[in-house]
Amino acid sequence: MASTRFLCLFSARTALARAGYSRVCSRRSVCSSPSRLQSCMSAWVIDQYGTNGLLRHTEEITIPTISSASEVMIQVHAASLNPLDISMRGGYGATVLKLRRDPLSVMNTDSEFPLILGRDVSGVVVDCGAEVTHFAPGDEVWAAVPPWKQGSLAEFVTLTEYEVSHKPKLLSHTEAASIPYVANTALSALVNAAGLCRDSSSNKRILITGGSGGVGTFSIQLLKAWGAHVTVTCSQNAEGLVRGLGADEVVDYTAVNVADQLEIMEKFDVIIDCVGGDTELWAMGLLKPWAGAKYVTLVTPLLHNTDSMGLLDGTFNAVCNLQSKAIQNIISNGVFYRWGFYTPDGPALDEVSRLVDAGKILPVVEAQFPFAHVPQAFQKLEEGHARGKTVVRVADEDDRQAEEMVQHGHTETAESEQKVQETVKQN
Numbered sequence: 440m441a442s443t444r445f446l447c448l449f450s451a452r453t454a455l456a457r458a459g460y461s462r463v464c465s466r467r468s469v470c471s472s473p474s475r476l477q478s479c480m481s482a483w484v485i486d487q488y489g490t491n492g493l494l495r496h497t498e499e500i501t502i503p504t505i506s507s508a509s510e511v512m513i514q515v516h517a518a519s520l521n522p523l524d525i526s527m528r529g530g531y532g533a534t535v536l537k538l539r540r541d542p543l544s545v546m547n548t549d550s551e552f553p554l555i556l557g558r559d560v561s562g563v564v565v566d567c568g569a570e571v572t573h574f575a576p577g578d579e580v581w582a583a584v585p586p587w588k589q590g591s592l593a594e595f596v597t598l599t600e601y602e603v604s605h606k607p608k609l610l611s612h613t614e615a616a617s618i619p620y621v622a623n624t625a626l627s628a629l630v631n632a633a634g635l636c637r638d639s640s641s642n643k644r645i646l647i648t649g650g651s652g653g654v655g656t657f658s659i660q661l662l663k664a665w666g667a668h669v670t671v672t673c674s675q676n677a678e679g680l681v682r683g684l685g686a687d688e689v690v691d692y693t694a695v696n697v698a699d700q701l702e703i704m705e706k707f708d709v710i711i712d713c714v715g716g717d718t719e720l721w722a723m724g725l726l727k728p729w730a731g732a733k734y735v736t737l738v739t740p741l742l743h744n745t746d747s748m749g750l751l752d753g754t755f756n757a758v759c760n761l762q763s764k765a766i767q768n769i770i771s772n773g774v775f776y777r778w779g780f781y782t783p784d785g786p787a788l789d790e791v792s793r794l795v796d797a798g799k800i801l802p803v804v805e806a807q808f809p810f811a812h813v814p815q816a817f818q819k820l821e822e823g824h825a826r827g828k829t830v831v832r833v834a835d836e837d838d839r840q841a842e843e844m845v846q847h848g849h850t851e852t853a854e855s856e857q858k859v860q861e862t863v864k865q866n
């Protein structure tokens with residue numbers, strides 16, 4: 440046991456030193472418990488599922504060193520939050536994610552706690568496994584951390600090479616951290632589920648419901664870069680933002696009957712539903728019938744079902760639900776009904792990185808918080824009405840800046856929003 444701990448300390452420090460991270464090494468905290476030989480990092484964790492009050496800052500999480508030849512260890516500079524973090528904090532998806540983390544967990548009582556949330560990372564590579572070919576220590580990278588892995592609200596995160604991508608050169612870490620998870624989700628929904636791609640989207644009519652949030656603000660820009668015609672539903676006070684990002688038509692769902700308003704428009708080739716609920720009841724009829732049109736919802740009952748009914752019953756119920764809707768819609772209108780899911784995909788982020796550096800996709804950072812204020816960042820997200828993304832600055836140098844920003848409170852958030860609007864206008 441002692442030798443394992445020593446190896447952990449040795450490999451973490453060697454990796455960091457190799458990458459020229461003596462500054463980082465010097466501020467590694469060393470656990471004062473009996474396991475003091477382990478090198479530890481700072482992280483926000485939960486020890487049980489529940490509310491924001493359960494988020495706990497600790498300096499005693501073991502650094503996630505490289506454990507397989509294809510892994511890349513990243514020093515986190517910035518992370519961002521997604522609605523999934525709020526849900527996972529409350530236990531959403533626990534059944535499936537626990538099994539995905541450890542397929543033998545059904546046989547034992549090993550706990551997933553302490554659990555680190557945070558799905559986006561922008562940072563710097565500090566160590567690579569022997570088979571990693573695309574990355575080297577010192578590379579600036581970004582990635583979306585799969586929900587079954589320890590998250591990015593920590594000083595270090597370790598991912599497989601396939602999940603990681605070189606960060607766009609034009610973006611700061613704070614800006615870059617706002618993109619990977621929504622980008623991987625949007626690309627999976629648009630490409631895998633809706634069958635769109637750069638060369639097949641020109642002049643296609645796409646409707647995005649909930650266009651003012653993280654997935655929506657990214658999807659608008661990607662689709663416009665691909666030449667599509669984009670219609671968006673959002674609140675009235677988000678209209679300037681989504682139009683600035685390129686939306687061709689905007690329907691304020693708070694002012695009018697959104698279904699009636701969309702009904703009088705030309706029908707759509709694809710609907711990406713970021714709202715869920717009863718949207719599909721009125722939105723299916725907005726698609727072009729018998730023309731290969733597709734409805735893709737990101738709000739699916741799969742994990743809710745497995746949480747409430749158990750793995751087998753929940754999955755069976757969800758699959759039956761999906762199949763019956765898919766069959767019903769194809770028979771009655773000739774439209775495809777599909778579910779969209781986040782999929783880890785570093786090469787897809789490479790493509791996004793090129794679009795960002797070409798000025799075709801802008802980060803939409805609504806609010807940013809220092810690492811010390813992670814619970815406040817969760818609270819902001821939980822209040823809803825997102826206009827883009829909420830980012831957490833994790834690394835020291837970024838943290839000090841963000842601490843000052845939080846002292847300015849809402850002023851900073853308002854300025855941040857204004858900056859997005861101005862940047863959007865300039866582009």
Ligand SMILES: NC(=O)c1ccc[n+]([C@@H]2O[C@H](COP(=O)([O-])OP(=O)(O)OC[C@H]3O[C@@H](n4cnc5c(N)ncnc54)[C@H](OP(=O)(O)O)[C@@H]3O)[C@@H](O)[C@H]2O)c1
Pocket residue numbers: 521522523621624648649650651652653654655672673674692713714715737738739779780781823824825826827
């Ligand atoms: N399946 C997956 O793998 C996956 C992956 C990522 C996200 N998701 C899900 O997809 C959804 C969107 O994600 P996100 O990150 O974009 O969320 P988000 O950042 O919280 O954005 C949601 C946006 O929708 C707006 N909105 C709320 N009700 C609306 C309505 N009835 N019509 C139009 N707009 C409405 C909100 O603003 P206002 O309330 O001010 O209008 C907000 O701007 C979430 O439910 C998320 O859990 C699923």
